[in-house]
Amino acid sequence: MALSSRTAPRTPRPSIELEVVGTERLSAHLVRVTLGGEGFAAFQNRPETDKYVKLKFTTPAPESAPVTRTYTVRRVDAVAGTLSIDFVVHGDEGLAGPWAARAQVGDRIELMGPGGGYAPDAAADFHLFAGDLSAAPAIAATLEALPSDAVGHAFIEVESDDAILALEAPAGVEVEWIVDPTHDPEALAAVVRQYDWPAGDVQVFAHGERESMKALRRVLFDEHGLERARVSLSGYWARGRTEDRFQAEKREPIGQIL
Secondary structure (H helix, E strand, C coil), rough: CCCCCCCCCCCCCCCEEEEEEEEEEEEECEEEEEEEEEHHHCCCCCCCCCCCCEEEEEECCCCCCCCEEEEEEEECCCCCCCEEEEEEECCCCHHHHHHHHHCCCCCEEEEEEEEEECCCEEEECEEEEEEEECCCCHHHHHHCCCCCCCEEEEEEEEECCCHCCCCCCCCCEEEEEEEEEEEEECCHHHHHHHHHCCCEEEEEEEEEHHHHHHHHHHHHHCCCCCCCEEEEEEECCCCCCCHHHHHHCCCCHHCCCC
């Protein structure tokens, strides 16, 4: 949605409190937490398949303000009154991952949102997806939302075989897992570069580690000349950076993807 040229105040996203109604270990490093409860009635769903919420976490210092972390909503079940979020977990690293790993039914958490910016265009001739485990929830949600006759290819990079997930997709969309334990920022772009590029209108969703997305930017725009309007491209995180530093760098040259 385009804003007018005049500066318009941003409407604050609603803040609601939900409770954990279920958890599921999807793989060694991925945990799904399902949230619901009375607060779900205030959740304002959106049509985008990359919709996200900002979760509020408390830190050990009681006088400190809550810390927010942004996560993709994997699935919304309006009938059951729940939403599910998949968390990448690496031991005690970070705030959100450890919380998800220890979450119990009845635990409560506050969130703001959702926001969103991408939805698949049914008129596209081909759908291309590229990302890592952090983008897998949005890619999976999009694959489930595609029409049954959709054609496309999804490239998902993980660091080990035990991170590969079973995803549902239309028969014409192939899901390819790229296992790269070396964390080479060029690995994903190299695979996409070698792909037999389809003819027609290609719509792209590419999200994940920041330097990997910069490498993909060169493939998509410099080598294939895609129009900016047909590409959703951004960094969800940056290797070697804390979440707070990563967010701060978005305002610096190093953090710019487009």
